[in-house]
Structure formats: structure tokens, C-alpha cells
Amino acid sequence: xxxxxxxxxGNFYAYIDNESDNTIYLYSGEALAYLEDxxxxxxxxxxxxxxxxxxxxxxxxxxxxxxxxxxxxxxLEPVKGLKELKPLKAFKEFRPFKPLKSYSxxxxxxxxxxxxxxx
Numbered sequence: 001x002x003x004x005x006x007x008x009x010g011n012f013y014a015y016i017d018n019e020s021d022n023t024i025y026l027y028s029g030e031a032l033a034y035l036e037d038x039x040x041x042x043x044x045x046x047x048x049x050x051x052x053x054x055x056x057x058x059x060x061x062x063x064x065x066x067x068x069x070x071x072x073x074x075x076l077e078p079v080k081g082l083k084e085l086k087p088l089k090a091f092k093e094f095r096p097f098k099p100l101k102s103y104s105x106x107x108x109x110x111x112x113x114x115x116x117x118x119x
Contacts, residue, residue, distance in 0.1 A: 004068040004077065005056065007110040012077045013065065014114055016051070020083070024114060029081035033117035034089070042117020045090030049113065050098065056113070061099035062106035064113045087118070 003016040005024070014032065016024050022035035033042045040048040040056070050057045054067035068074050106113070 003054075005065045005110065006068050006074050007065050008063070008105045010074045012068070012074065013110045015080070017083075020086075023086055024117075025080075025083060026114070027078045027080055029083045030118075031084060031086040032114045036092075039095055040117075041089075041092055042114075042119075043087040043089055044118055045092050046117060047093055047095040048117055056110065057101065058106045058108055058113060059096055059099065060106065061102045062104045063102075064106045064108060065110035 001018045003018070004012055005014045005016065006012050012027065014024050014026050016022055016035060023031050024033040024035070025031050031043065033040050033048055035051055038050050038052050040051055042048055049059060049064060054069055055063055056065040058064050
């Protein structure tokens with residue numbers, strides 16, 4: 001099963017491939033992060049945030065993105081590129097305590113949020 005992720009403007013940006021160890025891929029095929037339970041980790045070991053009930057949350061408790069089922073209006077979905085090889089997983093940093101959730105959108109875009117997982 002694939003969970004498609006969209007940003008706050010309804011643009012498809014990435015997807016979670018449940019058949020590939022819950023890896024989060026860009027539509028270009030680049031593997032950026034992965035889910036472990038509800039935690040989102042970059043392949044560089046950084047804890048990026050959480051994915052709960054179809055919402056991507058940052059460390060401040062703000063919404064970064066959504067599964068396409070959670071947002072009423074999505075733009076046209078791009079064609080998925082061929083998946084690249086996944087990088088090796090680095091040692092995971094400790095996850096922070098979960099903050100109180102906010103109704104606010106994060107100042108960080110979904111693209112910046114996920115790309116931090118490979119930098």
C-alpha cells in the first residue's frame with residue numbers, strides 16, 4: 001500500500017511505500033526518510049517528526065503535510081519515477097518528547113522537512 005503525502009497547498013510531494021519498509025520517497029524516486037511506528041526518521045538518523053492519523057507533524061506540534069485522504073483538495077498527482085537505492089540507515093538520534101498539537105501549519109515546507117533527512 002502507498003500513502004501519498006501532500007503539502008499545505010495540496011501539492012503531491014512524496015509517498016510512503018509500506019511494501020518497502022515504510023520508506024518515504026519523493027516522486028522523483030529518491031528515498032529521503034522512513035517511518036518507524038509513528039516516528040519519521042531521515043536516513044541520516046535525524047528524527048524529523050511524526051506521522052499520526054494521516055498528518056505529518058513537526059517538532060513544534062505544527063502540521064507539515066497530510067495524506068491525500070486528509071485534505072479535501074489535491075492538485076494533479078505527478079508520475080512516480082523509478083525508485084533509487086535506499087541509503088543505509090544511520091544511527092538514530094533520540095526522539096524528542098511530543099509537543100502539544102497545534103491547528104497551525106508549520107513554517108517549514110514539506111519539502112524542507114523531508115530533505116533534512118538526507119542532509
